[in-house]
Amino acid sequence: MNNAGSIIAGYGITIAAIGFYAAWIVMRGRAxxxxxxxxxxxxxxxxxEGEKGSTWT
Amino acid sequence: MGEQNAPAGQGPMTxxxxxxVLGGVAVLATVVALLLGLVVSPKDxxxxxxxxxxYVHVPVIWIAxxxxxxxxxxxxxxxxxxxxxxxxxxxxxxxxxxxxECGVLFTGLTLxxxxxxxxxxxxxxxxxxARLTTTVLLFITYIGYLALRRLPADPTxxxxxxxxxxxxxxxxxxxxHFSVDWWRTLHQQESFxxxxxxxxxxxxxxxLFSTLTMTIVAAWLMVHRYRVIRLEEMLDDEGLCAAIxxxxxxxxxx
Numbered sequence: 001m002n003n004a005g006s007i008i009a010g011y012g013i014t015i016a017a018i019g020f021y022a023a024w025i026v027m028r029g030r031a032x033x034x035x036x037x038x039x040x041x042x043x044x045x046x047x048x049e050g051e052k053g054s055t056w057t
Numbered sequence: 058m059g060e061q062n063a064p065a066g067q068g069p070m071t072x073x074x075x076x077x078v079l080g081g082v083a084v085l086a087t088v089v090a091l092l093l094g095l096v097v098s099p100k101d102x103x104x105x106x107x108x109x110x111x112y113v114h115v116p117v118i119w120i121a122x123x124x125x126x127x128x129x130x131x132x133x134x135x136x137x138x139x140x141x142x143x144x145x146x147x148x149x150x151x152x153x154x155x156x157x158e159c160g161v162l163f164t165g166l167t168l169x170x171x172x173x174x175x176x177x178x179x180x181x182x183x184x185x186x187a188r189l190t191t192t193v194l195l196f197i198t199y200i201g202y203l204a205l206r207r208l209p210a211d212p213t214x215x216x217x218x219x220x221x222x223x224x225x226x227x228x229x230x231x232x233x234h235f236s237v238d239w240w241r242t243l244h245q246q247e248s249f250x251x252x253x254x255x256x257x258x259x260x261x262x263x264x265l266f267s268t269l270t271m272t273i274v275a276a277w278l279m280v281h282r283y284r285v286i287r288l289e290e291m292l293d294d295e296g297l298c299a300a301i302x303x304x305x306x307x308x309x310x311x
């Protein structure tokens with residue numbers, strides 16, 4: 001493949017940027033949830049106020 | 058209240074079973090899109106292997122256009138209907154913010170992937186060409202929009218200002234898209250529009266599948282970002298309630 005460095009950089013930067021952004025969103029959601037004291041029950045399902053963070057509206 | 062308190066280290070997830078499935082589909086689709094773009098698609102007779110970068114570059118700008126379109130739609134709905142109803146107003150405002158953030162990310166990726174493609178094809182990363190310049194302006198404008206959303210202000214005032222700026226900023230989207238038709242530019246004209254596409258076969262399917270993949274990824278990002286904005290609002294509301302209670306306690310104590 002010609003220009004392999006540029007092509008791999010293009011794909012790599014795109015995947016890395018989207019991956020970092022996705023990870024930041026998830027981590028921020030967890031951090032705020034901990035501050036609010038809402039979360040999930042032991043069986044992994046949403047509990048109480050945790051549902052508030054799990055819906056569009 | 059007891060069941061609302063999560064065990065330490067287990068904050069609320071912004072995910073639901075549906076978004077977990079969406080995330081899984083996004084990861085699988087990304088793997089397939091990589092195979093299509095890097096292995097299955099043939100070289101272009103003119104561009105050679107550089108065409109592989111277009112399977113990233115073209116979908117990300119389409120997603121950016123769509124994201125900014127969603128931001129404008131949500132902002133218009135906020136100004137039209139949302140200000141009269143606080144709950145739906147907040148919904149539209151969050152949707153606008155989440156979509157704009159995704160749009161900025163994808164516009165940034167458009168600029169980077171375009172620069173890499175330009176270096177191979179034109180011999181330079183950057184030219185002050187009409188398409189490139191208007192895309193940078195679009196990127197900067199929406200960064201300004203995101204900055205405006207973070208300014209300290211009454212939430213209603215801030216939402217109204219943001220909605221007006223979102224509608225004004227969207228004017229640049231058609232300018233970016235049609236810049237290659239309106240001005241003589243270094244950037245090539247569109248090869249996939251409403252008419253007969255100029256690409257066919259594996260190249261066409263690679264582009265379409267990559268676009269579908271980016272759409273799924275963007276949907277996942279927007280849904281989760283929307284939910285995090287909602288959590289941020291809850292945190293702000295809780296902080297405000299605590300401050301009011303502290304002030305009331307001070308007043309009673311004095």
